[in-house]
Amino acid sequence: MPTSLLTAGAVLLDAGIGVTIHDENFGSSNIASKYVGINLLGAPYIPEAIKLQNRIKKEIGNDVVFFLGGKLIDGLTDEQLSKLFGPDSYRGNDLGSVASRILGKSVPVKDSLSTSLIPAYNGIPTEIMREYLSREISLFVSKGCSSVCDFCAADKGMPETYRSQQIIKDDLSYLVQKAKSFGLNGLSIYMSNLDVFQTPQELMRFAQSVREIKNENPGFEIHLRGLSRVSSFLDARKPANIMDRGSIEAIVEAGFHTVGFGVDGGSTEAWKNNHKGQNEQMCIESIRSARENYGLTPETLMVFGHVNVSVNDPRAAYDFAKAMVEQYGAIPRPHVSKWRIPGNVGWAEPSGESEREVLLSNPELFQSLDFTALPSKLTHPDLELRAEATKYFLLMCMLPGNTTKPVLPLELGMGSKEVDHVMRHNIKQWDR
Numbered sequence: 001m002p003t004s005l006l007t008a009g010a011v012l013l014d015a016g017i018g019v020t021i022h023d024e025n026f027g028s029s030n031i032a033s034k035y036v037g038i039n040l041l042g043a044p045y046i047p048e049a050i051k052l053q054n055r056i057k058k059e060i061g062n063d064v065v066f067f068l069g070g071k072l073i074d075g076l077t078d079e080q081l082s083k084l085f086g087p088d089s090y091r092g093n094d095l096g097s098v099a100s101r102i103l104g105k106s107v108p109v110k111d112s113l114s115t116s117l118i119p120a121y122n123g124i125p126t127e128i129m130r131e132y133l134s135r136e137i138s139l140f141v142s143k144g145c146s147s148v149c150d151f152c153a154a155d156k157g158m159p160e161t162y163r164s165q166q167i168i169k170d171d172l173s174y175l176v177q178k179a180k181s182f183g184l185n186g187l188s189i190y191m192s193n194l195d196v197f198q199t200p201q202e203l204m205r206f207a208q209s210v211r212e213i214k215n216e217n218p219g220f221e222i223h224l225r226g227l228s229r230v231s232s233f234l235d236a237r238k239p240a241n242i243m244d245r246g247s248i249e250a251i252v253e254a255g256f257h258t259v260g261f262g263v264d265g266g267s268t269e270a271w272k273n274n275h276k277g278q279n280e281q282m283c284i285e286s287i288r289s290a291r292e293n294y295g296l297t298p299e300t301l302m303v304f305g306h307v308n309v310s311v312n313d314p315r316a317a318y319d320f321a322k323a324m325v326e327q328y329g330a331i332p333r334p335h336v337s338k339w340r341i342p343g344n345v346g347w348a349e350p351s352g353e354s355e356r357e358v359l360l361s362n363p364e365l366f367q368s369l370d371f372t373a374l375p376s377k378l379t380h381p382d383l384e385l386r387a388e389a390t391k392y393f394l395l396m397c398m399l400p401g402n403t404t405k406p407v408l409p410l411e412l413g414m415g416s417k418e419v420d421h422v423m424r425h426n427i428k429q430w431d432r
Contacts, residue, residue, distance in 0.1 A: 010112075010117045024052070026128055042150045043342060071093065075342030075344070082379040148275050196227060198232045227259070237293075261298060262276070270309045305385070307380060312388075332402045334370060374393065
């Protein structure tokens with residue numbers, strides 16, 4: 001479910017702007033508006049967004065104004081944004097500016113944390129809503145992460161902020177009733193939290209809301225899954241503040257069944273160089289405790305192949321993930337680190353000027369920045385590191401329980417047959 005797009009739509013609807021939501025997952029839409037917002041979930045979608053812009057211009061003319069949204073947009077300079085998407089494209093994450101440009105006057109808008117998504121949900125056609133609720137959906141619970149992992153391009157280095165707990169409850173209740181109207185007896189939810197256990201008191205309030213909704217709907221199941229930093233989970237086990245005690249138990253009781261730990265490397269060097277703030281024993285203890293103390297299914301979320309660490313780290317990362325499968329049944333979720341992504345540390349480094357220019361001049365290559373894509377000459381110029389990261393990524397994808405399907409990257413200078421091979425291989429290569 002395109003939650004960030006629905007959030008933008010809900011905020012604009014609340015400001016009095018008519019919004020129609022088009023979902024390209026279900027086929028090309030007939031778009032007629034002069035103002036079009038395009039939501040990008042990550043750098044790999046940049047070439048698709050450009051294709052969509054060109055299609056819309058061809059269908060309804062060149063006077064369309066585009067608003068580009070998604071966290072990666074904040075990582076682009078104005079010059080980079082214009083080069084990729086054209087002078088008729090603007091930043092779409094500041095919804096107050098979007099509303100003012102559309103209406104021609106300054107318009108106050110609500111913060112997304114205090115805006116219900118129900119008006120946007122109501123704009124989703126019934127058959128599409130049924131399809132989404134039959135699968136795992138995302139739920140906007142909070143935003144922000146106090147940590148600063150270098151390879152990450154999400155909202156980081158700031159305290160986590162929850163949405164209004166009442167609005168979260170209202171939105172979730174709405175989704176439960178919708179699901180029941182379709183004859184479904186449960187919802188599977190991936191929580192938006194970048195680090196589930198970083199704000200224990202708010203997490204417990206959310207857990208209480210979920211339990212209340214389940215009590216109001218006997219026989220209806222709510223299954224929750226999310227991400228956690230290793231250190232946050234360990235802190236939540238033995239909180240310094242008595243008010244925070246029991247947050248893990250509370251969310252498990254609410255239906256939380258799987259936790260993905262950001263291990264992201266197999267060596268002290270990898271964790272230190274990427275500001276992870278953890279060590280091997282902490283990672284093992286989190287995975288063990290999740291399984292043995294709380295009955296949770298642990299996931300080893302492994303972003304590795306970092307360009308700022310030794311070529312020995314990919315082997316160490318694989319060995320760690322394999323050991324966790326064998327010892328605790330941890331689900332491996334391997335991903336290849338991409339050092340230069342709009343919004344992360346590597347993108348803004350002066351030393352990356354040549355790589356940035358290649359990407360900006362050949363936007364189709366942004367596809368190679370997918371974290372499930374094999375390393376390429378652009379993302380991993382060192383031959384030995386590229387070979388090691390490729391080898392152990394593919395081996396990790398073969399471990400029992402793995403959920404990652406490897407994607408082939410596009411390379412500069414590929415011929416049409418090679419490009420066609422890559423595109424055909426990558427069709428439907430998504431995670432669960």
